[in-house]
Amino acid sequence: MFRQNEINLTSSELLSSTVSMEAFHKSFESLNEYQKAAVIDHRRVLLVNSQVGSGKTTVLLHKLLYLHFIKKLPLQSMVVLTFTNKAAQEIKDRLKQLNADIKDEEMKFFGTFHGVARTLLADVLPVEDVGYSRGFTIADSNEMVEIYERIINENKLSIKYKSKLQKRIDKFKQGQPLYANMKQDDDISEFLEHVKIEKRKSNVMDFDDLIDFTVKLLPESDFRPEWIVIDEFQDCDKKQLQMIEHMTKAKTSVFAVGDPNQVIYTWRGGSKDIFREFKLKYDAAELTLPINYRSTSNILKAARVFMEPGGALEGVRDKGKPIIIKKHHNSFNEAVYLCDKIKQHIAEGDSYSDIAIFYRKQKQAEVFRDVFAKHELPCEVAVKKTLRDIPVMYWMIRLLKASVNRSDKDSLIYILCNNRYGAGITLKKAKELIKSYDSCHAAEAIEGEIINCTRGFEAWCRELGKASPKEIYDYFDLSMFLMPTSISFEEDKSNVLRLLEDICSYAGLISFNTFEGIKEYVDKSALYGNQVINEGISKSVDSVKLMTLHASKGLEFKHVYISGANLGNIPMANKSPEGEQEEQRLFFVGITRAKDSLEISYHSNPDDYGVYGVPSPYLRMIPEELIESEDLGSRASSLNQLRREIKNNIDNKSDAEEQAVIVPVEKAYRLVLHDKYGEGRVISEDESNVLVDFPIYGEKTFIKLFSQLKYKE
């Protein structure tokens, strides 16, 4: 399946590859010594420890160009893995930009982990071995919820906390209970069995399945990439590591780029020590890209405080402005203050998009958005938009899903029962209709016409070969099913036609017949979610950007404001020691987005639950000489001292009666009592932590200073 292409160049191709070689050499010369070393390094497994702003993407791109144009490796023999569609798209676009001869199909195995897994399952791996058939489609989390609901109803299962079902399933898979007050078990494990069966019946995979099945099927396959290139390696979780592992055969080389100081997604299953683990396991070589071109030295000095010890981060810029730390009454006051600040930046010649405001929680965006709107400041809040946000497009995608995968009962039900488009019938009636179709292969009523259309789609498409947007539109008789009498009809129609336009041009690019193309597009829309619709809509409006610290990763701005650096918000309350460290890395990510100026605020009267009107202890870890601010209190020099101070701050704020009695313990195996977990046994402890074993919940680690443990006499 996967063999190196014969090198058989025509003269014009030869010419273009010479030009590319020259272009590569020219561009290569502009790299620094560290970057060059990483690009030409020949060792089989190489980890590139790239510090913030050190040109990670540039190095990755040059590596690909080097392998392709200098080492003459076909792009088809490389697997390039990223975490986001955005990153994958950027790599592909920039390669095409550098050499117009590079075609999309050469970069078949360039994409997100999920995207590449889908390609492998669709084209390379024997999906029959895991109970699926070739034409499977992908269900996003929304669709999975529909399937869950149907299974629960059809089987009359009793499932508790249904509104948090996905979370419960995740916890259940990890063997953890969510909700400790559940006295009687529900049918959750039976339910999950049904889900497994139902997914196969519908020939539908969810996101986890893509990775799971790929990991399962890869070892037996002869898929043999020459190179595996991984971006943002630090974010890999266990399964993704396995996927890499199973693709790596004796001759495969691995090139992974990442930054251990930017691990902010361990709550999603990553590991903080992934670099070390990987290095040990593969005996990998390691190189560092230490030079940061982005930030002023003041900003970098502040950032270094939050780095893992031993990291080499060097700056090239001069001192720059001091970091401002500002106290506000609350976030409303800050928003008003920021309006002035922003106008000042604009007056000084900066544009709105030079400015970004970061915060810990989505909720914090509201005040800024409202106040900025009142002051007519253009701003954009980074919120996730999905296809679902444009109902007519979503309905259309589901119609195509049902047409492309006839086993997908849930999409069929969706398009029949939707109350705006389609037949608008009840669930009961829809099921009857489907049942009657299944028995005589034709549906009578007008409502049934939709079923007939979906069922006949493949044959119609294959006969036609290539279909135009208008032909597809007419085939489904959409002028009728899009509710021609509604006020939004014209808009809906143009939206649907736009979508079909996009689909047909995509299908034309990747395949000779529309059917295969649509199938791939429909899966892409599940994996891409929003991107499909956001293209074309405002791309680079000049506006102030508002986002969470998490969302800021990978971006940079001239002026950065971090809002609400309060105790209880940054870091968030109730964090384990590991969690607390991740909060530090998150803060690090935020700081290092700033190029020229950084201002951090805290609120004396925060209105959020669990947030104290006290500056974040992290603010006091920033060396005094870098800061311009009101007094922040004494400096903390060590983490332990810091913990003590956090503890004191909390004590001062809450009532003494609420506090647990904390008795120092000399010997282990003492009994303790915890508000939530009940009675447990101390297993081990050191200066700052206690490890306690609870009969029901297993082992838990507590920070002594924070824990609500009561020691029994």
Next chain:
DNA sequence: ATGTAGGACCTTTTT
């Protein structure tokens, strides 16, 4: 069936 007391949880988010 409906009322209410008491518990648990509250964040970050990609695919």
Next chain:
DNA sequence: GGTCCTACAT
């Protein structure tokens, strides 16, 4: 502090 949910009581 607010919300959602269960368990138990009527």
